[in-house]
Amino acid sequence: MEDKIKGFRKFRIGNRDFEVNKHTYVMGILNVTPDSFSDGGKFNEIDKALKHVEEMISEGADIIDIGGESTRPGHIQLSDEEEIERAVPVVEAVKSRFDIPVSLDTYKSKVAFAGIKAGADLINDIWGLKYDKDMAKVIAESGLPCCLMHNRKEPDYNDYMQDVAADLAETIHIANKAGIADEKIILDPGVGFGKTYENNLEIIHCLEELKVFDYPILLGTSRKSVIGLTLNLPADQRVEGTLVTTVFAVIKGCTFVRVHDIKENVRAIRMAEAILHSGI
Numbered sequence: 001m002e003d004k005i006k007g008f009r010k011f012r013i014g015n016r017d018f019e020v021n022k023h024t025y026v027m028g029i030l031n032v033t034p035d036s037f038s039d040g041g042k043f044n045e046i047d048k049a050l051k052h053v054e055e056m057i058s059e060g061a062d063i064i065d066i067g068g069e070s071t072r073p074g075h076i077q078l079s080d081e082e083e084i085e086r087a088v089p090v091v092e093a094v095k096s097r098f099d100i101p102v103s104l105d106t107y108k109s110k111v112a113f114a115g116i117k118a119g120a121d122l123i124n125d126i127w128g129l130k131y132d133k134d135m136a137k138v139i140a141e142s143g144l145p146c147c148l149m150h151n152r153k154e155p156d157y158n159d160y161m162q163d164v165a166a167d168l169a170e171t172i173h174i175a176n177k178a179g180i181a182d183e184k185i186i187l188d189p190g191v192g193f194g195k196t197y198e199n200n201l202e203i204i205h206c207l208e209e210l211k212v213f214d215y216p217i218l219l220g221t222s223r224k225s226v227i228g229l230t231l232n233l234p235a236d237q238r239v240e241g242t243l244v245t246t247v248f249a250v251i252k253g254c255t256f257v258r259v260h261d262i263k264e265n266v267r268a269i270r271m272a273e274a275i276l277h278s279g280i
Contacts, residue, residue: 011183011216011255013063013145014101014121020216024250024269027103027258028053028061029222032090033070049090050097057100060266063122064098065258066090067105071126071193080110087111088118095119103147109134116142122186126193127151128171129178136178147186147218147256148175152194160199161206164189168213186216186256191245192224200226204245207252216255221245223260243268250276 010017018025032049053064068087069078078086087104088111094102095118103122104115109132112123121144128148129136139146148171150164157163168187175185189203189210204226210217221227227241228234239261246265249257250272259265 011145011186013103015099016062016101018062018216018255020255021253023273024246024254025062025256026060026262026265026269027063027065027218027220027256028056028262029258029260030056030064030066030090030094031070032066032068032086046090046093050093053094053098053100056262057098059262061100061262063101063103063256064094065103065105065124066094066120068111069106071105080108083108083111084114088114091115091118091120107131107135109138112138116144120144122147124188125149126188126190128168128190129174130171136174136180139175139184140179143184145184145186146175146180147188148172149188149193149220150190155194155196155199157199160202161209164203165209165212168210172213172215182215186218187213188218188220188258191219191221191226197226197229200224201230204248207248207254211253217249217253218256218258219245219249219254220258222258239264247272 008022009020011020030049030053056064066087068083083106091102091104101121103124104112104120105124106112107125107127112135123139123144124147125135126149128151150168187210191200191203207217222242223235223238227238231241242259243264246257246268250269257265
């Protein structure tokens, strides 16, 4: 459901409306995997996962994003059945215990279908509907919103930002052709996916160029290698670098940031928005 109110557009996920162009919301990361680059093995038991969700909500998370397969460089791809076995029980458990929108991070249509049946409110596809030919149909038939990320197998570009825009236009075409409505789409520039170090820095710097599509933008940079390479720090010491990118997300008009460290990012957003809106 899309609505215009006080000059802002509402984007509905689950039972909650998010106001586009007014505020930057926090999507909290819950990896129920043994091998994610930053927090692998920490939350792959349901009790631990639920405790972490409770902590993220108390710290100000607006959405919980559940992932059953690591997508770090060099990750081992799971079968549909393995990923469903990992992620779907956690989706069910979170939905039964907490009143918060839940996103399922998957690029596989069978996993998405199982997650939707379990109560997922949004599908977060790192391949922008281009990996699994049935994904767009599954999302369209569910009526759920989706987050569609820019990705490439290799970082081979002629005109980088124009090529990214063209790739995202293809993703949007696939979505619309399958019947996914415009008011159900969020775009993710895909920091860390199919991009060089320099590409990652540039797309953060040029986020406002993606506003031409007129969809909400989600920025996901939390603890990623672009921060590690810049600051020469391991994944567990990249909070400050992540906060800088979150402030950029606020300034550039992103509607969502996807992060591990909720409390710190919520505070950074609040401060950045206070400054940004002080003259209004």
